[in-house]
Amino acid sequence: MGKLRWKKNFTSKIQSYQGNLQVQLEKDQLSGNLEEDFIHIQQLFEGAVDFAHRELTICSTYSAIIVYLNGLVNVERMEFHVINPLINYNGELHKGTEPTIDHIKSVMSSAQVSHGGTFQEVIDQILSGGTILFIHGLKEALFISEQSWEQRSVEEPLSEAVVLGPREGFTENIRTNASMIRRRLKTTKLKIEFMKIGTHSQTEVVITYLEDIAQPSIVKEVRSRLSGIEIDSIEDSGYIVEFIEDEPFSVFPQVLQTERPDRVVGNLLEGKIGILVANSPFALIVPVSFFEMMNSPEDYYGRFIITSFIRFIRYLFLFIALLFPSIYIAVTTFHQELLPTNLLFSVASSREKVPFPAVVEALLMEITFEALREAGLRLPKPIGSTVSIVGALVIGQAAVEAGIVSAPLVIVVATTGIASFMFPNYALTGAIRLLRFFMIFFAAMLGFYGILLGVLFILVHLVQLRSFGVPYMAPVAPTKFNNFKDLIIRAPWWKMELRPQQTGKRNVERLASRNRKY
Structure with a gap:
């Protein structure tokens, strides 16, 4: 029915397929033939010593293979949540007929499992640290999230000395950084959008903003400038700065770089947009003014x-x-x-x-x-x-x-x-x-x-x-007297009722009317 006996001559079959199979990643669909699909993937990762696979049989009936990259996957978790449940499952898979995606998902105990049917999706998932499960007879692969790699723990920012305020700094893990912002803004209005930049690096970039405060035109412009970047690799957020600045030949910075989550959150509440880049502890904030460059988070x-x-x-x-x-x-x-x-x-x-x-x-x-x-x-x-x-x-x-x-x-x-x-x-x-x-x-x-x-x-x-x-010189030029309360002289918090008009005019009021006023 779905049974496949191929392990003994697997090596010889791989050699016969070498050089004959051409993979067009953008269009090719998985065939459902376990041998052919796996050899396609193996061809692409030829010469990669960290490419690993594991053969197994589900319910003593259905042949399957797991593919992953060593160093990007937590092997112990994969054994516990994926391999052991599949091997030891004693129930029937959809009454003995061909296996289904939903039934296989129900057998595993991993928290995040998705699926896709193209080679491009499979490659993207492997390179992102995913575990890929191929099952003979299925034209879709399962993508299991068991990523794990060495990373720096959350520490005090090194480039921005902290005297007062939180002592957390961003790390090189983009999801950890996004969670720090999410933890401080417990609202559904906080939007976090992912995109990838870099032909070879496929670096994850996050755009984050508050939907009810940020101006849609600025958010759209940020998306447009980021999506227009075409480069081999993005190694740090500093790469992106030169691509998105209005005047790249100016000596004055037009993008604010910071290691502090509290500073990003404070700017999001003023209608600005934050940009996080994978493998970089520095977040970007746009738009900014000269006077914001002179201010420190500790001022507040x-x-x-x-x-x-x-x-x-x-x-x-x-x-x-x-x-x-x-x-x-x-x-x-x-x-x-x-x-x-x-x-x-x-x-x-x-x-x-x-x-x-x-x-x-x-x-x-x-x-x-x-x-x-x-x-x-x-x-x-x-x-x-x-x-x-x-x-x-x-x-x-x-x-x-x-x-x-x-x-x-x-x-x-x-x-x-x-x-x-x-x-x-x-x-x-x-x-x-x-x-x-x-x-x-x-x-x-x-x-x-x-x-x-x-x-x-x-x-x-x-x-x-x-x-x-x-x-860049707002609120001095053009002059906005209401925003002078947070210029050189900082007014007390109960006096700063309004957000900056340049970026927060969609939702200007920041304080309730019952707050103390003199």
Whole structure:
């Protein structure tokens, strides 16, 4: 009836089929012939040492074979939930007739079992860590979810230091990351959509948003940009960033990368869209503004008065990180009359033995500082910070004593370096570091006029910049006074009744009217 005796000559039959069977993955259907279907699959995985299979007989009647990849499947669970129930089943399969998909499913104890009838579906399931069950006589295979591979546990985010708030960070497992978001938003309005990107990697990508808050036009645009990516492989979410940004040649980041689930959830509640990428602990948030890049999730966990003060300091040091070296060059080269007399004499005496002009002196120190910073990042952690700190002290002191640079410039470069560490977003830090060199050249050519010209160029660029169609300088340009409560000064939570109008206008109100108001 469905009985097949083929085990003794199985090897010779495989050899006879080799080279004769052509698999067109997009169209070919499973034939129901166990030998032919298995050999098709084996041909595709020829040379793959992790390709494994297991032959078995169901109910002492029906021949079957299980196919999987070693390392992607929990073999013990597969034995317990799949193989043992099928081998030891004593009942009749559909009254002794041909086996059916539903009856086979009822025999196994696995939680997730699906089925498909094309080779493309089978290949996709195998490569995703699925266990495939072929049964002679059935033109569909069963896909059993018993995936298991080594993964990093949930830990504190490494790139975003946590003082206040949750200490969970994303991992490389996309389903773990999606579950962290689902656990924080217990609503059916939270939508999680899967897609695959990468010709060879077939990397899973998740789009997540709140259906009643996010604007459909932005969600549609995110889908469109992601589906338009054609590349061999996606190894990290950083690959995707350059494909979906509005202005890829801008130094300013238009996509927010974060390791923190609480930050993703906070942005989803403002109408934004989160993007998760398999094998990457960094989630992407779009659209974003410049001011959101300057904010930290911890700003919302502390007292609003302290948070507002910290934000003010952060913006003050933004100008220091960008302009301090260029101001020093402009003053010492063109505008010495702006310095008090005593300070002018002190600066002049310290630069008396320096053989280089101020701009060369500043560039030498800035480039050296950047090299020390990168060396500290690349070295092992126990010695990385020591090398960067000690190196800066030793080189700075030696350069001053040798008369290569002046002592005031060492102070300027050190203060600038400290200021650049204050920004919560690493990508924004890189943009400010790069623009600082351009501001140095402007100051060396035109003094304060050059600095003013450079700042105007940056502001014009920021104003015309967009992130998925949303103005990058919102809510300042265009001006939305209702959103100023969460700009530089953070208002108390009971005062922030409305979501940002640029992304949350579908459902503007965020607080109930009975909340305390003054």
